[in-house]
Amino acid sequence: MERLGTGIGWRPEIADAVERMPGIDWVExxxxxxxxxxxxxxxxxxxxxxxxVIPHGVSLGLGGADxxxxxxxxxxxxxxxxLGAPLVTEHIAFVRAGGALTASPLLEAxxxxxxxxxxxxxxxxxxxxxIAQDALPVPLAVENIAALISxxxxxxxxxxxxxxxxxxxxxxxxxxxxxxxxxxxNRGEDPAKALAELPLEAIAYVHVAGGFARDGVWHDxxxxxxxxxxxxILADLASRVSPPGVLLERDENFPEPAVLEGELAAxxxxxxxxxxxxxxxxxxxxxxxxxxxxxxxxxxxxxxxxRLALAQAAxxxxxxAGTPVPEGFDRVRLGVQARALAGKRADVVGKVAxxxxxxxxxGYRAAFVAYAHGHPMTGGYxxxxxxxxxxxxxxxxxxxxxxxxxxxxxxxxxxxxxPRSPRTGGRVVRAARKVLLHR
Numbered sequence: 001m002e003r004l005g006t007g008i009g010w011r012p013e014i015a016d017a018v019e020r021m022p023g024i025d026w027v028e029x030x031x032x033x034x035x036x037x038x039x040x041x042x043x044x045x046x047x048x049x050x051x052x053v054i055p056h057g058v059s060l061g062l063g064g065a066d067x068x069x070x071x072x073x074x075x076x077x078x079x080x081x082x083l084g085a086p087l088v089t090e091h092i093a094f095v096r097a098g099g100a101l102t103a104s105p106l107l108e109a110x111x112x113x114x115x116x117x118x119x120x121x122x123x124x125x126x127x128x129x130x131i132a133q134d135a136l137p138v139p140l141a142v143e144n145i146a147a148l149i150s151x152x153x154x155x156x157x158x159x160x161x162x163x164x165x166x167x168x169x170x171x172x173x174x175x176x177x178x179x180x181x182x183x184x185x186n187r188g189e190d191p192a193k194a195l196a197e198l199p200l201e202a203i204a205y206v207h208v209a210g211g212f213a214r215d216g217v218w219h220d221x222x223x224x225x226x227x228x229x230x231x232x233i234l235a236d237l238a239s240r241v242s243p244p245g246v247l248l249e250r251d252e253n254f255p256e257p258a259v260l261e262g263e264l265a266a267x268x269x270x271x272x273x274x275x276x277x278x279x280x281x282x283x284x285x286x287x288x289x290x291x292x293x294x295x296x297x298x299x300x301x302x303x304x305x306x307r308l309a310l311a312q313a314a315x316x317x318x319x320x321a322g323t324p325v326p327e328g329f330d331r332v333r334l335g336v337q338a339r340a341l342a343g344k345r346a347d348v349v350g351k352v353a354x355x356x357x358x359x360x361x362x363g364y365r366a367a368f369v370a371y372a373h374g375h376p377m378t379g380g381y382x383x384x385x386x387x388x389x390x391x392x393x394x395x396x397x398x399x400x401x402x403x404x405x406x407x408x409x410x411x412x413x414x415x416x417x418x419p420r421s422p423r424t425g426g427r428v429v430r431a432a433r434k435v436l437l438h439r
Contacts, residue, residue, distance in 0.1 A: 002086055004052060004205055004245025006268055008260065011250070015042035017257040023264065024051065028247055029083070031055035031075075036082035047084065055079040057090040062128045062142065063115035064094035065101055065309035073135040080138050087139045087204060089174045090132070092125065092165075097316040101309035107316050108377040110345050110384075116151035116311065117161040120304040127301050129169045141172035141204035146182035146211075146220035148337045152328025158189065159197020166199045173198070176207035177233040178220060178249075185218035186333075191233045195240060205245035208234055208267050217336055223253035226263050231270040238274025239281070246271060252347075320376040342372040345384065353385035359406045367392065386415055 005025030010018055018027060019042060027046060034043070034055060043053055057076050060068055080088045093112035098104040115121045133140050142165075144158060156164070162173060175198065180191040208231075210224035226248070237243060246267055250260065317323040319338045325331050346368040350357045357364040371391050377384050389411040392398040398407060 002244065004247075006264060007052075007205075007245060007247040008264065009056075009247060009249045009251070010043065010046075010053070011254075012040065012042075013252075014250070014254050014257070014260070015040065017260070018042070019045060021257065021261055021264070023268075026052035026054065026245060026247070028054045028056045028089075028249075031057040031079045031088070032059055034079050034083070036078045039082060043083070052086065053083045054085050055083055055088050057088065058112070059095060060090045060132070061093065061095040062090055062132060063092050063121065063125050064096060064128075065124060065305045065312055066096075066099065068128050068131050068135075070135070073132060077136050080136065085138060087141055087172070088136055089141045089143060089204070091143045091145050092162075093145045094312050094316075097309065097312040099309075101306060102313045104313055104317075105376075106378060107313070107320055108380065109316055109320065109341065110348065110377050110381070111341055112145045113312075113316070113319075114145060114147040114149065114151065116308075117154040117156040117158065118151075119155060120308050122156075122161060122164060123301050123304045124308050126165060126168045129165070129171050133169070133171065139172055139204075141174045143174035143176055143207065144179050146176070146179040146186075146218075148186055148217060148219075148340065149329065149333050150187050157194070157197060158183070159194045163197060163199050166202045171202075172204040173202045174205060174207060175203055175237065175243075176209070177237060178207060178209040178211065178226070178230045180233050181227070181230045182211065182218045182220045185213065185216075192236060195233075195237055200237075200241035203241060203243055205247060206234065206237065206243045207247055207249055209249040215336075217333075219340070221253075222249050222251040225259075226266065231266060234267065235270045235274035235277070238271045239278035240274075242275065242278075243271065317376075320372075322373060338373075339369075342369045345372050345377060345381075348381050349385045349388065352381045353389075353410075355410050356385065356389065356407070359403055359410070361403075367397070386411065390415070 006023060007026040007028060008018055008021070008024060010027040010029045018024060029043065034040075047053055055076065060072050060076065062068060076088055076090075079085075091112050092115055094109070094115060095112060096106060096108050099106040115125060129140065129142065144162065165171060166173065177191070180189075180194055183189045184191050208226055209220065209222045210226045210230070211218055211220045211222070212224050213219075234246070248260070248263055248267060254260075311326070314323070314326045315329070318325045318329075318334060319341055325334050346365050349368060350364065360367060368388055371388050375387065375391065389407050392407055393404070393411065398404045
C-alpha cells in the first residue's frame with residue numbers, strides 16, 4: 001500500500017480552505033457526492049497538484065443480506081477511475097433491509113447500521129466483499145463503524161470478525177479510531193484489545209473524527225473537535241504499526257481553517273508519539289499489505305442470507321417503522337438509535353431541500369421528526385423530502401396561509417417528471433394535483 005500521509009475529508013463547504021492548508025497530502029471525497037463527468041474544480045486543482053483523491057462510499061451496504069447492487073458498484077468504479085484513485089473505500093454496515101428476501105417493503109436506514117458478528121453475517125459479508133472486489137478497478141478497503149446498539153447472540157469480537165474477513169477475502173481495512181472510541185463508550189469494548197486482534201498489516205489508512213457524549217451515549221457526529229481519547233487510540237495504533245495514511249473527517253459545523261489545521265497538527269503529534277513508543281518496544285514497523293487471499297470453497301450463503309435478511313429487517317423496522325423491538329435488544333438503546341435516525345433524516349432532508357426549513361422556520365424539525373416516526377424512508381432523501389411535503393399538505397397539519405402555499409408550490413414544482421410548464425397542459429396537470437391535495 002502506498003504511503004498517503006496526512007489528509008482531510010474534502011467537503012464543498014471547506015473546499016477553498018483545504019486547497020490552502022499546508023501539509024495536506026491527500027483528500028477523501030464522499031463517492032455519492034461526486035459526478036464523474038463534472039468533477040468539482042477544487043478536486044481538479046488538487047489532483048493537478050499531485051494530491052491523491054480517494055472516493056469513500058456510504059450507500060453500498062456490504063453488510064446487508066442482499067448481494068451488492070450492480071449499478072452502485074459500477075458507479076463506485078466510475079468514480080475511482082475519474083479520480084485516478086489508488087483504492088476505494090466502503091463500510092462494514094447495512095443501510096437497507098426488507099425486499100425480496102423477506103417479502104416485505106424495502107426500508108432505507110439513511111445511516112450505517114452495525115452487522116451482527118455471527119457466522120451467518122460473516123459468510124454473507126465475505127461473499128459481498130468478493131463481488132465488490134471483482135467489480136472494482138482498484139483495491140477495496142472496508143471501514144469498521146460506530147454503533148449505538150449491540151446485537152444479541154454475537155459469536156465474535158470485532159477484532160476476530162475483521163481478522164477472519166481479511167483472511168478469507170484479502171480485503172484491506174480502513175480503521176476508524178473514533179469509531180473504536182464510540183464502541184468503547186456505547187458497547188463496553190476495549191479499543192486496545194480490538195487493535196491487538198486486528199490484522200494491522202492490512203490497514204490501508206485511518207480515520208479520525210470528533211463527537212459528543214449525551215446521556216451516557218457517545219454520538220459519532222463528525223461535527224465536533226477530536227477528543228483526547230481518540231488521539232490516544234490513534235497513538236496506540238501507531239505504536240503497533242506505521243499507518244500508511246491518517247485522515248481527519250469533518251462533515252458539518254465547520255470551524256475556522258486554523259482550528260482544522262490545529263486538529264491536523266494534533267493528529268500528526270499523536271502518530272509521532274505512538275511511533276516513538278513503538279520504536280522503544282521494537283513493535284512498530286512499515287509492514288507490507290495483506291496478500292490477496294486464495295479463493296477457497298465457501299459455504300453456500302443462501303440460507304445465511306435468508307436468516308440475516310429476516311434479522312436485519314426486523315431491527316430496521318423497529319427503528320424506523322415503530323414495530324416491536326426484536327427479542328434480545330436493549331429497548332432503551334434502540335429508542336436512542338431511533339431518535340438519532342429521525343434527527344439525521346431531518347438534517348439531511350433540510351440540506352437536500354433547504355427551502356423546506358426556510359418555509360417552516362423553527363417548526364421544521366419537530367414536524368419532520370413527527371412525520372418520520374410513522375413514515376419510513378423507502379427511496380432516498382430527495383423522495384423523502386417530497387413525501388414529507390405531501391404529508392404536510394394532505395394530512396392538514398399545515399394550516400392555510402403563506403407557509404402552506406409555499407410548500408404546495410414547492411411540491412408542485414418538483415413532484416412531476418419535468419419542471420412546471422406555463423402552457424395550458426401544465427396548468428391542467430397542476431389543477432389536478434390541487435384536487436388531489438384537497439385544495
